[in-house]
Amino acid sequence: MSTSDQFHKKSLDLLYEQLALKGKNLTSLISEISAFQIAVPSWALGAGGTRFGRFSIGGEPRNLEEKLEDIGLLARLTKRTDAVSLHIPWDIPQDVDAIKQKAASFGIGFDAMNSNTFQDYGQPLSYKMGSLSNADSAIRKQAVEHNLQVIETGKSLGSKGLTVWLADGSNFPGQAHFRKALRWTTESLQEIYVGMPTNWKLLLEYKPYEPNFYHTVIPDWGTSALICRQLGDRAKVLVDLGHHLPNTNIEQIVATLMHQDMLAGFHFNDSKFGDDDLSTGSIKPYQLFLIFCELIGGSEEKAQAWESVSWMIDASHNTKDPIEDLIQALEAISQAYAKALLVDRKKLSQCQMDGDAVGAQEVIQDAFLTDVRALVREARIQSGGEADPLNFYRKEKIREKLIAKRGKDTQASGL
Numbered sequence: 468m469s470t471s472d473q474f475h476k477k478s479l480d481l482l483y484e485q486l487a488l489k490g491k492n493l494t495s496l497i498s499e500i501s502a503f504q505i506a507v508p509s510w511a512l513g514a515g516g517t518r519f520g521r522f523s524i525g526g527e528p529r530n531l532e533e534k535l536e537d538i539g540l541l542a543r544l545t546k547r548t549d550a551v552s553l554h555i556p557w558d559i560p561q562d563v564d565a566i567k568q569k570a571a572s573f574g575i576g577f578d579a580m581n582s583n584t585f586q587d588y589g590q591p592l593s594y595k596m597g598s599l600s601n602a603d604s605a606i607r608k609q610a611v612e613h614n615l616q617v618i619e620t621g622k623s624l625g626s627k628g629l630t631v632w633l634a635d636g637s638n639f640p641g642q643a644h645f646r647k648a649l650r651w652t653t654e655s656l657q658e659i660y661v662g663m664p665t666n667w668k669l670l671l672e673y674k675p676y677e678p679n680f681y682h683t684v685i686p687d688w689g690t691s692a693l694i695c696r697q698l699g700d701r702a703k704v705l706v707d708l709g710h711h712l713p714n715t716n717i718e719q720i721v722a723t724l725m726h727q728d729m730l731a732g733f734h735f736n737d738s739k740f741g742d743d744d745l746s747t748g749s750i751k752p753y754q755l756f757l758i759f760c761e762l763i764g765g766s767e768e769k770a771q772a773w774e775s776v777s778w779m780i781d782a783s784h785n786t787k788d789p790i791e792d793l794i795q796a797l798e799a800i801s802q803a804y805a806k807a808l809l810v811d812r813k814k815l816s817q818c819q820m821d822g823d824a825v826g827a828q829e830v831i832q833d834a835f836l837t838d839v840r841a842l843v844r845e846a847r848i849q850s851g852g853e854a855d856p857l858n859f860y861r862k863e864k865i866r867e868k869l870i871a872k873r874g875k876d877t878q879a880s881g882l
């Protein structure tokens with residue numbers, strides 16, 4: 468037995484005994500961790516960039532088929548992802564049946580579709596001054612039709628959702644009419660909403676700034692929720708962790724949205740200052756854990772069903788190998804989830820009722836400070852994944868093999 472296998476066995480035995488003393492069942496924890504799957508977007512497999520430049524990592528997937536191969540590899544190593552979220556027009560499937568077959572061969576399904584009206588990509592009219600909120604009705608119509616086309620593509624693939632993130636906004640005071648922009652956006656989204664099949668949901672994302680730096684049409688969860696209310700029950704708010712101003716209480720937003728059955732899903736990433744697209748859990752693991760505490764609480768207390776929430780990683784890998792970064796992100800998400808599962812919710816509830824702030828903090832931090840790495844690793848092993856995916860990836864020299872096969876200067880579609 469290797470040293471790392473021995474270490475794992477000892478850690479797991481210890482954890483098993485400790486959790487048994489706390490009345491926790493290791494088997495059910497492992498099955499809950501194993502069942503939690505997170506989608507990977509089609510734009511996450513290439514080196515990301517900033518507006519200042521982009522540095523290729525070599526061996527990047529050259530087409531959708533190769534992106535699926537990379538996600539298939541991730542799925543095989545980690546057993547924590549079973550779906551791809553496609554971005555249109557970056558990844559339009561040329562042969563739908565072949566793409567479906569390829570994805571199925573890796574056990575990969577199709578999560579929510581992503582439309583793109585934040586850049587010009589060969590369409591007749593420019594989105595420079597906005598898309599769904601544009602003052603020109605012909606541009607709004609074009610943007611609506613793009614979204615309807617994305618829905619059609621998604622239907623053929625078996626997707627069940629449309630994610631809309633709008634870059635619309637303005638850079639200078641006076642440039643845009645706030646109320647008109649909001650009304651036009653809502654009207655455009657209404658046209659898109661009625662074009663969705665009845666078993667689909669619309670995930671409406673928000674972002675406080677960037678690429679516009681004075682005003683964003685949908686800057687926060689409240690504005691997104693207001694619009695969703697006007698659309699219908701199948702429109703819900705999408706929370707992207709990086710799309711908040713520093714120190715925003717995101718766990719409270721999650722609780723509030725679940726209270727209204729309005730949480731569509733999550734985009735996982737992390738940030739220090741703003742939308743930095745850093746690896747999930749790399750900056751604020753405690754925040755991630757607290758978010759999972761609210762998610763589990765909201766689901767257990769029947770505010771909103773766990774199954775109704777979509778999960779996806781949405782990060783940019785400017786300096787890391789994207790596959791390594793995704794392995795780390797999936798691990799961090801599983802750890803946060805596992806820790807949140809350890810919270811003694813009965814005790815916490817009692818502390819809350821008693822006004823025992825000290826006791827409540829002890830309960831929360833007892834779970835957070837538990838080392839759950841062996842638990843997450845064991846869940847992965849039992850699911851048939853690699854014990855240590857990152858180590859396996861490096862030892863097998865997978866990036867080097869991808870460079871040999873695809874070339875050193877390949878560039879995946881995306882930003």
Ligand SMILES: [Mn+2]
Nearest residue numbers: 672707734781
């Ligand atoms: Mn996002």
